[in-house]
Amino acid sequence: MRLSKLFLPVMKETPADAQIVSHRLMLRSGMIRQSAAGIYNWLPLGLKVLRNVERIVREEQDRAGAQEILMPTVQQAELWKQSGRYDAYGPEMLRMMDRHEREMLFGPTHEEQVTDIFRNCVKSYKDLPKNLYQIQWKFRDEIRPRFGVMRGREFLMKDNYSFDLDEEAARRSYNRMFVAYLRTFARLGVRAIPMRADTGPIGGELSHEFIVLAPTGESAVFYDHDFNSLDIPADDTDYDGDLQPIVDNWTSRYAATEEMHEPTANGVPEGHKLITGRGIEVGHIFYFGTKYSEPMNAIVQGADGEKIPVHMGSYGIGVSRLVGAIIEASHDDNGIIWPENVAPWHVGLINLRSNDADCTAACDDLYEKLGRAGVDVLYDDTSERAGAKFAKMDLVGLPWQLMLGPRGLKAGIVELKNRATGEREELTPDAAFAKLAGGKG
Amino acid sequence: MRLSKLFLPVMKETPADAQIVSHRLMLRSGMIRQSAAGIYNWLPLGLKVLRNVERIVREEQDRAGAQEILMPTVQQAELWKQSGRYDAYGPEMLRMMDRHEREMLFGPTHEEQVTDIFRNCVKSYKDLPKNLYQIQWKFRDEIRPRFGVMRGREFLMKDNYSFDLDEEAARRSYNRMFVAYLRTFARLGVRAIPMRADTGPIGGELSHEFIVLAPTGESAVFYDHDFNSLDIPADDTDYDGDLQPIVDNWTSRYAATEEMHEPTANGVPEGHKLITGRGIEVGHIFYFGTKYSEPMNAIVQGADGEKIPVHMGSYGIGVSRLVGAIIEASHDDNGIIWPENVAPWHVGLINLRSNDADCTAACDDLYEKLGRAGVDVLYDDTSERAGAKFAKMDLVGLPWQLMLGPRGLKAGIVELKNRATGEREELTPDAAFAKLAGGKG
Structure with a gap:
């Protein structure tokens, strides 16, 4: 699912009666x-x-x-x-x-x-x-x-x-x-x-x-x-x-x-x-x-x-x-930190620079490939700034976050973050794909 | 699903207000x-x-x-x-x-x-x-x-x-x-x-x-x-x-x-x-x-x-x-005659003689094999007489009925009936399996 299409009305401020x-x-x-x-x-x-x-x-x-x-x-x-x-x-x-x-x-x-x-x-x-x-x-x-x-x-x-x-x-x-x-x-x-x-x-x-x-x-x-x-x-x-x-x-x-x-x-x-x-x-x-x-x-x-x-x-x-x-x-x-079995999507894919054609092409490509492999992906394809994207993806709590930016891609590198542990790993797009598609289910 | 376990309270007489x-x-x-x-x-x-x-x-x-x-x-x-x-x-x-x-x-x-x-x-x-x-x-x-x-x-x-x-x-x-x-x-x-x-x-x-x-x-x-x-x-x-x-x-x-x-x-x-x-x-x-x-x-x-x-x-x-x-x-x-896509099960398997050990073994075997192949089967393993079983299976309306009796099995034959057309076919248990497992989905 592309975030730009998803009906996801996040709230900045929660009502006072939301105590827990x-x-x-x-x-x-x-x-x-x-x-x-x-x-x-x-x-x-x-x-x-x-x-x-x-x-x-x-x-x-x-x-x-x-x-x-x-x-x-x-x-x-x-x-x-x-x-x-x-x-x-x-x-x-x-x-x-x-x-x-x-x-x-x-x-x-x-x-x-x-x-x-x-x-x-x-x-x-x-x-x-x-x-x-x-x-x-x-x-x-x-x-x-x-x-x-x-x-x-x-x-x-x-x-x-x-x-x-x-x-x-x-x-x-x-x-x-x-x-x-x-x-x-x-x-x-x-x-x-x-x-x-x-x-x-x-x-x-x-x-x-x-x-x-x-x-x-x-x-x-x-x-x-x-x-x-x-x-x-x-x-x-x-x-x-x-x-x-x-x-x-x-x-x-x-x-x-x-x-x-x-x-x-x-x-x-x-x-x-x-x-x-x-x-x-x-x-x-x-x-x-x-x-x-x-x-x-x-x-x-x-x-x-x-x-x-x-x-x-x-x-x-x-x-x-x-x-x-x-x-x-x-x-x-x-x-939120969703346990794998109940997570709404398995991976959050973040395009760090949606106005960069190469970066967007690489994101689109990975999104399609993961989808074909049966991996549920929420793809943040919006034009928001990176900081806001990170915060939203942490809030939504998918087990994995995969971040693609122009600088990393030039070096052949994407970043994979485990939401629960916070561990980050730099790896090639192919290795990230293999890890996410293999680790599924 | 074995019919002997299924909660299927059929009714002999329907109330007068059931007009259609x-x-x-x-x-x-x-x-x-x-x-x-x-x-x-x-x-x-x-x-x-x-x-x-x-x-x-x-x-x-x-x-x-x-x-x-x-x-x-x-x-x-x-x-x-x-x-x-x-x-x-x-x-x-x-x-x-x-x-x-x-x-x-x-x-x-x-x-x-x-x-x-x-x-x-x-x-x-x-x-x-x-x-x-x-x-x-x-x-x-x-x-x-x-x-x-x-x-x-x-x-x-x-x-x-x-x-x-x-x-x-x-x-x-x-x-x-x-x-x-x-x-x-x-x-x-x-x-x-x-x-x-x-x-x-x-x-x-x-x-x-x-x-x-x-x-x-x-x-x-x-x-x-x-x-x-x-x-x-x-x-x-x-x-x-x-x-x-x-x-x-x-x-x-x-x-x-x-x-x-x-x-x-x-x-x-x-x-x-x-x-x-x-x-x-x-x-x-x-x-x-x-x-x-x-x-x-x-x-x-x-x-x-x-x-x-x-x-x-x-x-x-x-x-x-x-x-x-x-x-x-x-x-x-x-x-009922269910269209394939909405049928509650794909096949009704009828054991025509549940007190015959060989017949029951053959039915059990086919039931397991079909299940493993992903075919949804309702298995009538009850001790009712054959006529009542036929009537119930017709009533329930699954697309296919597969009937196994001692006489047929001795000749290596089972009977397959298409609920919609009424066509019946005699074939070997293996051929019936292939047809049902292949024709699925």
């Missing part, structure tokens, strides 16, 4: 623009990152055997009355009447909706287990939306729901999501630690939060030093096999958010160094048994004809929130 | 389930098709130089008051109050929202032209939703908006979308004809509807016989070049919906055979000048410092509606 760094950087770099309190427009740069996050989340859900569906944003109040949550949910639920005066709502979550699908479609134990997920926009009418996409009102979530015959099978479903989450966050380039969680308004017995570590995170967290070296489950993890050892390995160590932190009660083992850090919740998984299946009659017929309410779990990842969380975990004073 | 064939087939084949009047859950089969349609629409937008953004579903009423449409829109707009009693609405379209983005971000003529699109769910509270996803209340649309300095440039933007639409519908496997349209509530001067021909379409259409042989613009069409000849070629012939049909006034040329058919509107493009930019102050500074309200156009494709429209255009008594 990810909010400021997303506004400054033209990823988002606010539409209303807690409601954002995603502009091309932001949407590219959002889609990358979404794609990785989807790939890991598919790998774990979940099946994608899509439920509507607008739900009937009737279902929530069946589960007993319509009144309980309170003013965070955006409620409305349709033209026939039927009570509707913008789904803040989809337990009722998916339970309704399940009870209408599945009748026999033979059809279990099932795990259905969606990636869909939700609305929670926060009283004081803030922190940009980190606590917006309209936000994108991956939510899924497992259905099993009994608790033992439900725990297997829970474990599959636990492992999928470890892999998902690792692929997104962040370190996430599962922490035992309060089950809150969704209810239930077993629950973990996944917390991304970030120095600017929203809350304090306390965790065993060992987490820094635990292995992420591999690509070929067998989701039909026994995942309990992996889950045990990740849950037998101390890790707690501020609210759950009880160092004495939980007895941090002697000799284990406890780290105090800050974190951001990006995922939450629950097993809640028959909490919804019983009141809503989500019942299957067992092998002997008996009626069995299904055991359910639900599993959320804040997809739009993750974009903010990744920035909180990965930035410096100059801007 | 696409609605019935989508319910019967387990693509969708109704959630409320005009609001649907998309189940795995349906969602796969919806995503395929979305992908092709997106690819053609990108090719034509439009840039993807994503605007929220929930909008502020304030913007619609500025344009004057808040009261005018009427009861089709789903309105709501947030917890702070601010008037909000679920966007039925996004002219106001995008104009607000534009006026906040773009200040100079140098940043024009711009064309921004999104693929987003919308809500229109139809008084009597019906026809399944063809006239739902919550529906997925691709909508975009072009911004230009003057009418001449705006017409170039219009032409780019006109050409992109011709390519989009052709790639989706349907024949769509642009017809001059009434501009309706969006207003404006120049407008075309794109009508998919389908014998069961919603309205009568009248068009020149020549449309059956016009060329679709090629892959390498230069969107920066002059597209007027292509547009002229497609607009100089007679084509009209029932409402616009005036054979005498428009003078169908002598010797031109007029065809009477039926069609479904799947796209609509408008040029409406400064209708929104003037009241909403979407103004850029011209080369001489003068303030110029931008000339806008908007361009819609009904993405979820298209899924229904494609079925209306392509089905038979036994079920």
Whole structure:
């Protein structure tokens, strides 16, 4: 993409209410623009990152055997009355009447909706287990939306729901999501630690939060030093096999958010160094048994004809929130530092002198060659001065910057900069091409 | 995907209110389930098709130089008051109050929202032209939703908006979308004809509807016989070049919906055979000048410092509606016949005797091999009887069916059926593999 064509409205000054760094950087770099309190427009740069996050989340859900569906944003109040949550949910639920005066709502979550699908479609134990997920926009009418996409009102979530015959099978479903989450966050380039969680308004017995570590995170967290070296489950993890050892390995160590932190009660083992850090919740998984299946009659017929309410779990990842969380975990004073897998482009190509015909020809040539090799390039072909170009490219945070100027080119040299480390290297255009095209993916 | 694992709740009987064939087939084949009047859950089969349609629409937008953004579903009423449409829109707009009693609405379209983005971000003529699109769910509270996803209340649309300095440039933007639409519908496997349209509530001067021909379409259409042989613009069409000849070629012939049909006034040329058919509107493009930019102050500074309200156009494709429209255009008594590009899977592999170890081994083997070769296969590995499997595969409508039974395998033979033509062919498993893997994509 040529920067001269890209719709990238960078902001010089950010509004005073942008208190946290990810909010400021997303506004400054033209990823988002606010539409209303807690409601954002995603502009091309932001949407590219959002889609990358979404794609990785989807790939890991598919790998774990979940099946994608899509439920509507607008739900009937009737279902929530069946589960007993319509009144309980309170003013965070955006409620409305349709033209026939039927009570509707913008789904803040989809337990009722998916339970309704399940009870209408599945009748026999033979059809279990099932795990259905969606990636869909939700609305929670926060009283004081803030922190940009980190606590917006309209936000994108991956939510899924497992259905099993009994608790033992439900725990297997829970474990599959636990492992999928470890892999998902690792692929997104962040370190996430599962922490035992309060089950809150969704209810239930077993629950973990996944917390991304970030120095600017929203809350304090306390965790065993060992987490820094635990292995992420591999690509070929067998989701039909026994995942309990992996889950045990990740849950037998101390890790707690501020609210759950009880160092004495939980007895941090002697000799284990406890780290105090800050974190951001990006995922939450629950097993809640028959909490919804019983009141809503989500019942299957067992092998002997008996009626069995299904055991359910639900599993959320804040997809739009993750974009903010990744920035909180990965930035410096100059801007964002995208992990490779979610970067909007792989390389920023900077023409240092766009009014120099030779320099521009060399840039155009490299841009075309990289494109043909499948390397995603953002090409700054504008006539801005070099300093402004450097600043913008640092702000936007692509993993690599490739700079071409007339002086270097005369010497057969271009400069390659690694955004994360700041390391710079001078090399020939061909060597730069080989490095970027080879280092891809 | 193994059918034994797929969440595919087929329906034996469809509800009486499913009046049209696409609605019935989508319910019967387990693509969708109704959630409320005009609001649907998309189940795995349906969602796969919806995503395929979305992908092709997106690819053609990108090719034509439009840039993807994503605007929220929930909008502020304030913007619609500025344009004057808040009261005018009427009861089709789903309105709501947030917890702070601010008037909000679920966007039925996004002219106001995008104009607000534009006026906040773009200040100079140098940043024009711009064309921004999104693929987003919308809500229109139809008084009597019906026809399944063809006239739902919550529906997925691709909508975009072009911004230009003057009418001449705006017409170039219009032409780019006109050409992109011709390519989009052709790639989706349907024949769509642009017809001059009434501009309706969006207003404006120049407008075309794109009508998919389908014998069961919603309205009568009248068009020149020549449309059956016009060329679709090629892959390498230069969107920066002059597209007027292509547009002229497609607009100089007679084509009209029932409402616009005036054979005498428009003078169908002598010797031109007029065809009477039926069609479904799947796209609509408008040029409406400064209708929104003037009241909403979407103004850029011209080369001489003068303030110029931008000339806008908007361009819609009904993405979820298209899924229904494609079925209306392509089905038979036994079920859906998916065009290759949108088919949820390329091949349905049928194990005719799942309790026969040799037959199952041969099926498993072919399933793995096809998967490794990148061919999307839905593998019916269930224990249902053969007749039920044939019926289900016909209903689901994948382009190819590959049937393996013990008798055939003993003779080294499998059967391959083309869903569209019904042609059957006996060949060796290797030859079937070669044909399917080679014929892919």
